[in-house]
Amino acid sequence: MGKYQEEALILANEGVADTTWRLVLECPRIAAEARPGQFVMLQIREGTDPLLRRPFSFHRIHPERAVFEILYRVVGRGTWWLSQTRQGSRVSVVGPLGNAFRPPDRPGPVAVVGGGIGVAPLYELLHQLAKPSAFFGGAVDIHFFYGTRTAAEMLPESTFSELNLPVHRSTDDGTAGFCGTVVDLFRRVLEKDRWRPAVIYACGSLPMQFAVAQWALSRGTPAQLSLESLMACGLGACLGCALPAPDPKAPNADRYVHVCKDGPIFEAGSIRWNKMQPPPVTPPTFVCV
Amino acid sequence: MEQDAAAAGHATDLRVRLGPLTLANPVMVASGTFGYGEEYADFVDLTRLGAVVVKGISLEPRAGNPPPRIVETPSGMINAIGLENVGIDKFLEEKLPALQSRRVPVIVNILGNTADQYVELASRLDGIAGIAALELNISCPNVKEGGMAFGADPAMAGHLVEKVRRATRLPLITKLTPNVTSIAAVAKAVEAAGTDIVSCINTVSALAVDAFSRRPKLANLVGGLSGPAIKPIALRCVYETVQSVRCPVIGIGGIASAVDAMEFLLVGARAIQVGTANFVRPTATMEILEGIERVLRFLGLSRIEDYIGTLDAECRFPFAEEACRF
Ligand SMILES: Cc1cc2nc3c(=O)[nH]c(=O)nc-3n(C[C@H](O)[C@H](O)[C@H](O)COP(=O)(O)OP(=O)(O)OC[C@H]3O[C@@H](n4cnc5c(N)ncnc54)[C@H](O)[C@@H]3O)c2cc1C
Ligand SMILES: Cc1cc2nc3c(=O)[nH]c(=O)nc-3n(C[C@H](O)[C@H](O)[C@H](O)COP(=O)(O)O)c2cc1C
Ligand code: FES
Numbered sequence: 138m139g140k141y142q143e144e145a146l147i148l149a150n151e152g153v154a155d156t157t158w159r160l161v162l163e164c165p166r167i168a169a170e171a172r173p174g175q176f177v178m179l180q181i182r183e184g185t186d187p188l189l190r191r192p193f194s195f196h197r198i199h200p201e202r203a204v205f206e207i208l209y210r211v212v213g214r215g216t217w218w219l220s221q222t223r224q225g226s227r228v229s230v231v232g233p234l235g236n237a238f239r240p241p242d243r244p245g246p247v248a249v250v251g252g253g254i255g256v257a258p259l260y261e262l263l264h265q266l267a268k269p270s271a272f273f274g275g276a277v278d279i280h281f282f283y284g285t286r287t288a289a290e291m292l293p294e295s296t297f298s299e300l301n302l303p304v305h306r307s308t309d310d311g312t313a314g315f316c317g318t319v320v321d322l323f324r325r326v327l328e329k330d331r332w333r334p335a336v337i338y339a340c341g342s343l344p345m346q347f348a349v350a351q352w353a354l355s356r357g358t359p360a361q362l363s364l365e366s367l368m369a370c371g372l373g374a375c376l377g378c379a380l381p382a383p384d385p386k387a388p389n390a391d392r393y394v395h396v397c398k399d400g401p402i403f404e405a406g407s408i409r410w411n412k413m414q415p416p417p418v419t420p421p422t423f424v425c426v
Numbered sequence: 427m428e429q430d431a432a433a434a435g436h437a438t439d440l441r442v443r444l445g446p447l448t449l450a451n452p453v454m455v456a457s458g459t460f461g462y463g464e465e466y467a468d469f470v471d472l473t474r475l476g477a478v479v480v481k482g483i484s485l486e487p488r489a490g491n492p493p494p495r496i497v498e499t500p501s502g503m504i505n506a507i508g509l510e511n512v513g514i515d516k517f518l519e520e521k522l523p524a525l526q527s528r529r530v531p532v533i534v535n536i537l538g539n540t541a542d543q544y545v546e547l548a549s550r551l552d553g554i555a556g557i558a559a560l561e562l563n564i565s566c567p568n569v570k571e572g573g574m575a576f577g578a579d580p581a582m583a584g585h586l587v588e589k590v591r592r593a594t595r596l597p598l599i600t601k602l603t604p605n606v607t608s609i610a611a612v613a614k615a616v617e618a619a620g621t622d623i624v625s626c627i628n629t630v631s632a633l634a635v636d637a638f639s640r641r642p643k644l645a646n647l648v649g650g651l652s653g654p655a656i657k658p659i660a661l662r663c664v665y666e667t668v669q670s671v672r673c674p675v676i677g678i679g680g681i682a683s684a685v686d687a688m689e690f691l692l693v694g695a696r697a698i699q700v701g702t703a704n705f706v707r708p709t710a711t712m713e714i715l716e717g718i719e720r721v722l723r724f725l726g727l728s729r730i731e732d733y734i735g736t737l738d739a740e741c742r743f744p745f746a747e748e749a750c751r752f
Contacts, residue, residue, distance in 0.1 A: 140468040142709055180706065185501040185654045185682070188706060231708060369496050369503060370705040374461035376481075376510045377496035391489040393510065412492070 140234065140372070141166045144227045148204065150220070153296075155289035156211045157254065158220050159196070165203035167232045171195045173261040174363060174402045177232030178371040179207075181215045182222070190231065191215045192368050194258035194340075194401070210254040234371045235401045238262050238338060238361055245335025246278040248327075250349055252319045252341025253285050256292065258363050259340055267300050280305065280326070280334070284319025284341075288312035320348040334358060343413065350405035360405040366396040373398035381412035438719045439729040442476070444674035444696050445622040446597040447559050449476035449531065452691065452730060453715045456678050456701035457482055457535035457561060457601075458507065462521040463528065469708035474715060476697060477531040480521070482563050484536070485543050487513035497634045497643040502655030502680075503702060504632045506646035509537060514550060522556065531558035533599065541576075541586050548593040560596050562587065562621075565603030565628035577603040577628075580615035591620035599676065602626040602667070604656075609663045610670035617671045625676035625699065626667055627660045653702040654680045661689060668694030668735065682710065684717020685749045694735035717752045724748070 145164035153159045162168075167177060178190035197206040211220050222228065238258075241247060247266060251259045259281075266279050281300075284307035285291045291313055297304050306314030307322040315322040319341070327333070333356070339349045340363035353360035366378035379393035383406075394400065394407065440451035455466075457479045463472055472478065490510025497504050512521065517534075525532050534557055536547040544562060551557055564577035564586060576586050587600055600616040602609055604627040613624050629650025634643040660679020668675050677695030681687050682703040690698050703710040718730070727733055 140708075142469060142707065187498060188501055188653055188702075189498050189503060190706065229707070367494055367496050369505070369702075370459075370465075370708075372461070372465045372708065374459060374465040374481075375496065375505070375705055376458075376490060376507045377505060379490060379493045379495055379510070381492065391492070393489060393493075 138170055138233075139166075140232065142229065142231050143167055145230045147222060147224050147226055147228060149224055150222055152220075153208070154292055155287075157290060157292070158209050158211065160193075160207040160209065160219070161204060162207070162228070162230065163202075163204050164230055167230060168198060168203050168205045169200050171198045171200070171205055171233040172237035173198070173265055174238035174258055174361075175233040175235050176258075176371070176401060177205075177207075177230045177234065178368070179219070179231075180229040181218045187215045187218070189369050190229075190371065191219075192234075192365075192371060192397075194363065195233070195261055196257045197261050197264070208254065208257040208260070231371060235397055236399070238363075238402055241336040242359060243335050246280065246332055248280050248282065248323065248334035248337045250282045250319060250323055250337060250339040250341070250345075251284070252339075252345040253290065255339070255341030255345070255363070256283055257340070259338060260296075262338055263297075263300055263302070267302055279303075282307070282319050282323045282326070284308065284314075284322060286310065318345065318348075320345055320352070323349075324352065336361065339363070347410050347413070350408070350410060353405045361402050362405060362408075363401050364396055364403055364408070365401065368397055371397045381409040382407055383409050438722050438727075439731075440715075440719065442696050442730060442734070444597075444676070447623065449697060451476045451715060451718075452695075452697035453687065453711055453718070454479055454533070454676070454697060454699045455704060455711060456699035457563065459701040459704045462517075463525045463530070463532075464521075466704065466708055467528070470711055472525075472528045472530045475530055475711060477533050477558055478525060479533040479535055479561055479699060480517075480525070481511055482509050482535040482537045483511050483514050483517050483547065484509065484538060485514055485546060487511065487516065492645040494643065494645055495649075497649075499632070499634060499651065500655060502651050502653035503705075504634055504644060504649040504651050505629070506644045506649035508646065514547060518550075518554070522554070526556035532556050533559045533561050535561040535563050535601070537563040541589050544586060544590050545593045548590045548596075552594040552596055557596060559599055559623070560590075560594060561599040561601050561625060562590060563601050563628070565601050565605075577601075577612065578606050580611045583612050584615035584619040587616045587619035587621050597622045599623040599625050601628055601678075602663070603628045604659055604663050604679075605631045608666075610666045613667045613671045613675075617673050621673065623674050623676060624667060624671065625678055627656070627663045627679045630656050630659060652680070654682055656680045657686060657689075661693060664690055664695050665693040681714070682706070684714050684721055684752050687714050687718055688721055688733070691730070691734050692737045694737070696734055721752050724751070 145162040149161040196208040337360040369375040378396040382394040384392035491508030538544040600621040632651035657680030674696040677690030678699040
């Protein structure tokens with residue numbers, strides 16, 4: 138498996154929900170080798186400000202068309218510039234980087250939990266899980282939990298209809314689906330329907346992933362979480378993207394894993410959640426009545 | 427034109443001599459920005475680099491500072507990695523053999539909390555095949571002991587270099603910090619103490635805070651600024667150092683293009699190291715190397731040695747505006 142630096146042609150760059158954009162890139166070598174869960178480093182524009190590339194996960198991969206897609210949320214200067222980039226221009230892309238989601242270790246139902254823009258890498262995963270693919274082999278009984286803060290941020294229903302699987306929706310403010318967080322919904326459905334996933338795949342905000350990790354660890358359920366960190370190189374060279382991790386040999390010692398090289402997909406137990414900064418607690422944004 | 431020159435046997439001679447060290451070309455990678463080489467093997471033909479300077483090595487492995495460790499600033503970044511590294515044992519067992527098989531000169535950047543630790547590192551690395559030189563990091567702003575404490579004081583820096591000098595026959599490079607009143611004073615002290623070469627600069631001490639959360643952006647509070655933002659500071663430091671010592675000087679700081687590299691060579695650096703630019707374009711060193719050759723050819727020079735240190739100190743308008751061609 139190689140890594141490449143390619144000048145990708147922008148085939149489309151369009152808004153798909155509130156602050157959420159979809160970027161379609163023609164990029165043959167990277168599209169040919171990309172796997173769900175991996176990411177690219179994208180140089181937003183020429184010049185030195187913003188200087189560093191920005192990491193984005195593969196949202197869809199179409200190797201047969203030499204194309205991949207990125208779903209991104211505009212949160213700062215870099216992503217704002219990206220949203221202003223025109224169809225027909227080129228952006229420099231480095232990838233594919235990092236590890237990928239692994240197939241379930243054991244048969245059984247699969248839970249996929251996505252919060253906000255965290256849905257980005259899960260969408261290709263869902264496709265590969267749902268269709269008999271070389272990689273995942275076609276899992277049965279997939280439940281997809283998808284939550285955003287509000288209805289306007291949610292990808293349209295039609296996005297998921299082709300997958301033909303149950304989508305459990307939530308919004309923090311109750312404007313669509315269940316009122317509350319996606320983790321609340323996940324817990325609720327599991328309790329009500331009394332099923333146990335054989336594996337959980339998740340991506341979302343740090344507090345959300347923390348909650349999923351807690352649930353998985355307390356029940357001994359394997360969970361593969363896609364985590365983030367600030368990155369400079371994406372290649373394992375700068376050591377900037379560190380996250381605290383337990384060291385099996387020395388439980389009290391500080392040890393770090395690197396999101397770009399050891400991740401971005403981590404098992405719930407391989408991160409020291411209580412040492413994460415900022416501490417994984419969020420006050421509720423909305424109160425459901 | 428390119429083929430003509432090659433056919434006529436006029437290939438550009440990029441070899442540079444730095445005291446006891448001779449490099450095939452002046453383009454190296456800066457410590458901490460290229461891992462141990464393998465990380466960039468998909469993008470860079472390592473054999474074409476003048477040398478690879480590896481991530482700083484200490485006697486014991488170091489975990490480094492808690493995250494967040496990096497933050498972007500206008501045309502630069504601040505890092506507080508805290509010298510995370512695998513330690514010398516693992517370096518020798520795992521990292522060095524992979525580099526040796528790639529046939530590129532390796533420069534090992536070393537660091538310690540005490541002078542004795544530097545000495546022990548130097549003597550353990552002495553005589554190992556494939557190691558071309560040692561670079562003493564006495565300039566890291568991100569660790570409490572050692573690091574910049576040595577590099578900020580000419581007398582301390584001199585004592586340290588003197589001790590390490592006795593421990594190794596390898597060419598010794600001392601890497602200087604810009605976070606001092608007079609970089610020339612430190613350069614003179616380490617030259618007198620026996621360093622063969624000096625390299626400058628390491629990162630510039632810096633701070634980033636968030637106006638809304640009212641918190642620092644790095645867990646370590648302060649860190650080291652690198653990238654294009656520091657190039658003018660680095661160029662000044664290299665110039666002052668070249669003026670004050672006889673030993674060769676390596677230029678580092680914000681080099682992202684062939685023209686940037688030429689500017690450092692012009693003020694007298696005999697080689698350069700590319701740092702943060704590797705993060706932005708993993709192929710940066712190859713582009714810089716090819717660009718240097720093109721600029722030399724454009725200037726009608728066949729040897730890079732004929733360009734080094736040829737700054738005409740008298741300023742005249744207008745400036746040449748050739749930069750955009752390369
Ligand atoms: C492996 C990986 C995959 C990612 N995949 C996607 C994706 O598919 N879609 C998507 O929209 N985003 C994704 N991100 C997050 C994305 O990289 C950041 O949102 C982006 O870098 C912000 O750039 P900016 O210049 O707009 O923000 P800045 O102006 O740099 O910062 C604005 C805000 O964004 C936050 N931010 C900056 N970088 C990150 C980061 N790496 N992770 C989280 N928050 C950050 C900052 O802390 C700040 O609050 C991913 C991050 C990683 C590490
Ligand atoms: C992430 C990072 C890690 C670094 N680690 C080291 C190191 O281990 N030893 C060292 O001497 N310098 C280290 N440096 C400093 C660089 O080698 C270089 O001196 C500095 O970044 C300036 O060059 P630049 O502007 O081209 O990056 C590091 C710099 C960065 C950005
Ligand atoms: S981003 Fe540089 S090591 Fe991970």
